[in-house]
Amino acid sequence: MKNFEFKNxxxxxxxxxxIENIKNEIPNDAKVLMLYGGGSIKKNGIYEQVxxxxxxxxxxxxxxxxxxxxxxxxxxxxxxxxxxxxTFMLAVGGGSVIDGTKFLSSAALYDGKEPWDIxxxxxxxxxxxxxxxxxxLPATGSxxxxxxxxxRADTKEKLAMGGAGxxxxxxxxxxxxxxxxxxxxxxxxxxxxxxxxLEQYLTYPAGAKLQDRISESILQTLIEVAPKVLEDPTDYxxxxxxxxxxxxxxxxLIQKGVPTDWAVHAMGHELTALFGIDHARTLAVIAPxxxxxxxxxxxxxxxxxxxxxxxxxxxxxxxxAKAAIKRTEAFFNEMGIATKLSQYxxxxxxxxxxxxxRFKARGWEGLGEHQNLKPExxxxxxxxxx
Amino acid sequence: MKNFEFKNxxxxxxxxxxIENIKNEIPNDAKVLMLYGGGSIKKNGIYEQVxxxxxxxxxxxxxxxxxxxxxxxxxxxxxxxxxxxxTFMLAVGGGSVIDGTKFLSSAALYDGKEPWDIxxxxxxxxxxxxxxxxxxLPATGSxxxxxxxxxRADTKEKLAMGGAGxxxxxxxxxxxxxxxxxxxxxxxxxxxxxxxxLEQYLTYPAGAKLQDRISESILQTLIEVAPKVLEDPTDYxxxxxxxxxxxxxxxxLIQKGVPTDWAVHAMGHELTALFGIDHARTLAVIAPxxxxxxxxxxxxxxxxxxxxxxxxxxxxxxxxAKAAIKRTEAFFNEMGIATKLSQYxxxxxxxxxxxxxRFKARGWEGLGEHQNLKPExxxxxxxxxx
Numbered sequence: 063m064k065n066f067e068f069k070n071x072x073x074x075x076x077x078x079x080x081i082e083n084i085k086n087e088i089p090n091d092a093k094v095l096m097l098y099g100g101g102s103i104k105k106n107g108i109y110e111q112v113x114x115x116x117x118x119x120x121x122x123x124x125x126x127x128x129x130x131x132x133x134x135x136x137x138x139x140x141x142x143x144x145x146x147x148x149t150f151m152l153a154v155g156g157g158s159v160i161d162g163t164k165f166l167s168s169a170a171l172y173d174g175k176e177p178w179d180i181x182x183x184x185x186x187x188x189x190x191x192x193x194x195x196x197x198x199l200p201a202t203g204s205x206x207x208x209x210x211x212x213x214r215a216d217t218k219e220k221l222a223m224g225g226a227g228x229x230x231x232x233x234x235x236x237x238x239x240x241x242x243x244x245x246x247x248x249x250x251x252x253x254x255x256x257x258x259x260l261e262q263y264l265t266y267p268a269g270a271k272l273q274d275r276i277s278e279s280i281l282q283t284l285i286e287v288a289p290k291v292l293e294d295p296t297d298y299x300x301x302x303x304x305x306x307x308x309x310x311x312x313x314x315l316i317q318k319g320v321p322t323d324w325a326v327h328a329m330g331h332e333l334t335a336l337f338g339i340d341h342a343r344t345l346a347v348i349a350p351x352x353x354x355x356x357x358x359x360x361x362x363x364x365x366x367x368x369x370x371x372x373x374x375x376x377x378x379x380x381x382x383a384k385a386a387i388k389r390t391e392a393f394f395n396e397m398g399i400a401t402k403l404s405q406y407x408x409x410x411x412x413x414x415x416x417x418x419x420r421f422k423a424r425g426w427e428g429l430g431e432h433q434n435l436k437p438e439x440x441x442x443x444x445x446x447x448x
Numbered sequence: 449m450k451n452f453e454f455k456n457x458x459x460x461x462x463x464x465x466x467i468e469n470i471k472n473e474i475p476n477d478a479k480v481l482m483l484y485g486g487g488s489i490k491k492n493g494i495y496e497q498v499x500x501x502x503x504x505x506x507x508x509x510x511x512x513x514x515x516x517x518x519x520x521x522x523x524x525x526x527x528x529x530x531x532x533x534x535t536f537m538l539a540v541g542g543g544s545v546i547d548g549t550k551f552l553s554s555a556a557l558y559d560g561k562e563p564w565d566i567x568x569x570x571x572x573x574x575x576x577x578x579x580x581x582x583x584x585l586p587a588t589g590s591x592x593x594x595x596x597x598x599x600r601a602d603t604k605e606k607l608a609m610g611g612a613g614x615x616x617x618x619x620x621x622x623x624x625x626x627x628x629x630x631x632x633x634x635x636x637x638x639x640x641x642x643x644x645x646l647e648q649y650l651t652y653p654a655g656a657k658l659q660d661r662i663s664e665s666i667l668q669t670l671i672e673v674a675p676k677v678l679e680d681p682t683d684y685x686x687x688x689x690x691x692x693x694x695x696x697x698x699x700x701l702i703q704k705g706v707p708t709d710w711a712v713h714a715m716g717h718e719l720t721a722l723f724g725i726d727h728a729r730t731l732a733v734i735a736p737x738x739x740x741x742x743x744x745x746x747x748x749x750x751x752x753x754x755x756x757x758x759x760x761x762x763x764x765x766x767x768x769a770k771a772a773i774k775r776t777e778a779f780f781n782e783m784g785i786a787t788k789l790s791q792y793x794x795x796x797x798x799x800x801x802x803x804x805x806r807f808k809a810r811g812w813e814g815l816g817e818h819q820n821l822k823p824e825x826x827x828x829x830x831x832x833x834x
Contacts, residue, residue: 063623063688065463070456076705077451237449269685272669272693279661286657299655302449306705307658319462319692 063270066318072206073232076306078298080234081111084152085118087194087232092150094121095143097163099155101125106242108198112154122146127155130213130220130334130341131162133178136169140177143170143191151193153230156247157202157254160195161210164228167191180223181212187225194232198239200305201251201342203258203312205233211331220331235309237301240291248295249397250342252288255308256281257326257345260390264353265321265431267362274366277316281371283307288397321431326352328429329440332417339406346394346401351446353387355439356430403448414444449656452704458592459618462692464684466620467497470538471504473580473618478536480507481529483549485541487511492628494584498540508532513541516599516606516720516727517548519564522555526563529556529577537579539616543588546581547596550614553577566609567598573611580618584625586691587637587728589644589698591619597717606717621695623687626677634681635783636728638674641694642667643712643731646776650739651707651817653748660752663702667757669693674783711815712738715826718803725792732780732787737832739773741825742816789834800830 075083088094094116103109113121124139142148143166153163167190169177179185187208197205204210209224240248263277284307290300310316329352330344339347353360364383368374372389374382391401403410418441421429429435461469474480480502489495499507510525528534529552539549553576555563565571573594583591590596595610626634649663670693676686696702715738716730725733739746750769754760758775760768777787789796804827807815815821 063463063685063692065466067459067461069459073453073455074704075453077449080451269689271672271689272665272696275665275668276662279658279665282661283658299449302705303655303657306449310658318460319688 063273063319064268064321068314068318069226070206070229070314072229072313074206074235074309075232076235077302078236078238080236081108081196082115084112084194084196084232084234085115088116088119088150088152090118092119093146093148094119095139095146095148095151095166096121096123097127097139097151097153097155097159097166098123098125099127099129099159102242103154103198106198106239108154108196108239112152112196116152122148127159127162129158130211131158131165133212133214134216136162136165136212137177139166140169149191151191153193153195154198156197156199157204160197160204160230161202161212163193163195164190164204164208164210165212165223167193167228168223168225178214181221182219184223187223187227190225190227192231194234195230196234196236197305199243199247199251200235200240200308201247201254203255203309205230205235206309206313213335218335220335233309235305237298237305240295240301240305243295245292246340248292249399250340251308252284252291252304252397253346253394253399254342255311256284256393257342257349258311259284259316260349261324261326262317262320262322264360264363264367265323266359267366268320270319273316273318273320276310278367278370280307280311280316281367285371285393292397323431325429325435325440325443328421329417329444332420333403333413336413336416337407337409343399343406346391346399347403347406347447348443350387350391350401351443353390355443355446356435357383359432401447403444410448413448414441417441417444449659449705450654450707454700454704455612456592456615456700458615458699460592460621460695461618462621463688464622464624466622467494467582468501470498470580470582470618470620471501474502474505474536474538476505478505479532479534480505481525481532481534481537481552482507482509483513483525483537483539483541483545483552484509484511485513485515485545488628489540489584492584492625494540494582494625498538498582502538508534513545513548515544516597517544517551519551519598519600520602522548522551522598523563525552526555535577537577539579539581540584542583542585543590546583546588546590546616547598549579549581550576550590550594550596551598551609553579553614554609554611564600567607568605570609573609573613576611576613578617580620581616582620582622583691585629585633585637586621586626586694587633587640589641589695591616591621592695592699604721606721619695621691623684623691626681626687626691629681631678632726634678635785636726637694638670638677638690638783639728639732639780639785641697642670642779643728643735644697645670645702646735647709647712648703648706650746650749650753651709652745653752654706656705659702659704659706661756662696664753664756666693666697666702667753671757671779678783707817709817711821711826714807714815715803715830718806719789719799722799722802723793723795729785729792732777732785733789733792733833734829736773736777736787737829739776741829741832742821743769745818787833789830796834799834800827803827803830
């Protein structure tokens with residue numbers, strides 16, 4: 063096991079009816095900026111629940127944060143924060159609204175000229191404006207971690223930021239929100255959380271037995287509840303296990319003491335930037351090719367994954383590992399997720415080269431758990447995913 | 449899944465060489481009270497490592513905190529805190545030293561006359577004097593939770609306390625400390641952590657699939673590493689998995705959203721109070737009888753435990769459940785832990801009635817996950833454990 067530091071101070075309020083308790087988690091004298099996305103919360107009753115809970119607080123609203131939270135929109139929200147002198151933020155939404163709120167948390171206290179520098183110059187946020195979240199779409203884990211990904215349309219960039227100052231003060235996880243989530247988003251959420259675990263688990267073996275088993279626990283739970291959630295989103299038991307699994311998949315716990323990969327995300331982000339493909343679907347496109355391309359360094363863990371998660375117990379390490387890759391791709395396919403780039407766009411020729419070029423231009427030294435994958439390797443992997 | 453709240457702000461510094469980093473976690477201007485037990489840290493090099501790390505801090509020492517931390521000794525330490533005006537505490541030890549430090553954290557800021565009231569009147573500690581820990585004995589989980597158990601010799605009491613203010617600010621978990629722990633204490637630590645998980649897992653089924661699997665992960669890891677740790681405590685890989693499993697067994701995570709039992713602990717505490725039997729060993733004595741006595745309400749989870757943890761897959765729910773109880777007892781026995789009270793004392797006659805009498809005298813209404821076990825039930829369970 064590798065040495066590690068772990069601290070996660072976010073308070074989780076889990077279960078039905080928890081939204082009303084946010085009034086106790088936000089200081090009475092706070093001026094609250096409530097942030098949300100396209101307005102679905104006004105149709106499913108969440109907006110009303112939040113408004114009722116905050117009826118004794120001073121609240122300013124900012125709606126319209128898009129999927130892949132867009133820098134120019136967030137800069138409008140930043141103006142509101144400065145003009146209205148808000149002191150606390152409440153993100154009501156999925157990963158995009160929460161990530162956007164994290165950017166604002168950082169930018170509100172940033173004393174440089176250009177807030178984009180927080181992303182482009184990789185400046186860690188040690189202190190941000192405090193914020194809570196009401197999660198409406200389980201997927202990204204952003205509700206219990208300190209990272210965010212922000213998109214900038216005019217430069218076609220999608221960059222990450224983070225820091226110990228960006229943990230939500232609290233997050234409400236009410237599984238009843240799942241009832242009103244469109245099928246496509248549920249499939250995306252399951253795929254996103256599943257791939258988050260794979261990025262922290264399918265590496266080289268590091269002797270972290272407990273972390274391995276907890277990762278496998280999340281994967282097994284997602285596999286078990288996925289069909290139930292998709293068939294009947296009102297199944298509270300399935301919804302609650304799905305929701306908690308998504309949070310646990312990326313709250314820092316399973317990445318401690320182990321190597322992590324994240325190359326699938328790095329390549330996937332480019333596919334979203336280039337073609338606007340849903341984030342989760344880009345991961346499902348890249349993952350199988352990535353594991354095949356890096357088979358030699360990953361085969362032991364792939365075989366362990368085959369045995370413990372998919373119950374593939376016959377054959378050699380290699381054959382179990384290969385079967386696990388195929389089974390993973392089938393799992394995505396069974397949920398209706400296409401796993402080849404050509405199924406999303408006819409315009410895929412040259413994508414691999416373009417991504418390789420972008421990686422080179424950013425001067426990235428290496429991807430993957432050994433940080434030895436070069437832009438040329440990414441080019442091969444993306445080609446395999448055509 | 450039941451509704452829950454979860455927040456655990458303790459920062460973990462895990463791995464070899466982490467002790468030196470405590471200097472960065474304690475404010476430079478803090479006046480530190482360093483607390484420890486019987487002095488084993490002066491033989492195994494930990495005292496020296498801590499002293500070196502704190503060479504630029506002002507440090508006062510208080511040694512001699514006994515196993516089952518004793519109120520009168522802690523009141524001496526409280527005097528030192530008041531006289532020396534210390535502002536931060538560092539517990540260097542196992543669960544007893546850490547629990548004692550938690551009492552002091554609370555008592556130092558308590559404005560009542562009699563600090564014992566914190567325990568006897570069950571006053572939650574919302575704010576305590578800040579403290580960190582350097583864990584020298586994995587077992588109790590106290591290094592990452594907000595609870596403590598304090599003993600008072602003159603009244604023969606052993607009471608619990610807790611509150612959100614009692615999480616350590618940081619805890620150092622360096623698996624190299626395991627090299628110098630006596631075999632008996634290692635066996636106790638494995639048994640204690642294992643039983644902590646059972647108390648939160650072997651209840652009635654509550655549909656918390658992920659929590660179940662994480663509990664099983666900890667049990668499986670402990671079973672896998674126990675023989676290695678006991679055979680060779682210098683095996684760093686085994687030691688690190690053992691240490692992290694003990695912490696994860698009682699840091700709040702696996703008890704969220706599920707019913708918990710803790711009746712084994714309630715009865716076990718009395719055996720320690722009456723006969724001075726090691727805490728962990730009392731749990732191994734009570735647990736098998738407790739699960740047999742409450743077989744009907746626990747058999748589904750016992751069968752799941754049989755299948756997933758012990759790979760007992762043949763037979764009916766009942767037969768798997770019965771086999772799981774036997775296998776658990778055998779696991780304790782294989783480590784050299786006796787699981788019958790008569791193996792610890794010849795003077796066991798009347799113990800069951802005495803424990804029942806004590807429970808009645810305290811006016812306890814009910815034990816177990818249904819809170820419906822009466823003193824008479826405890827009497828039967830303890831008798832089965834003779």
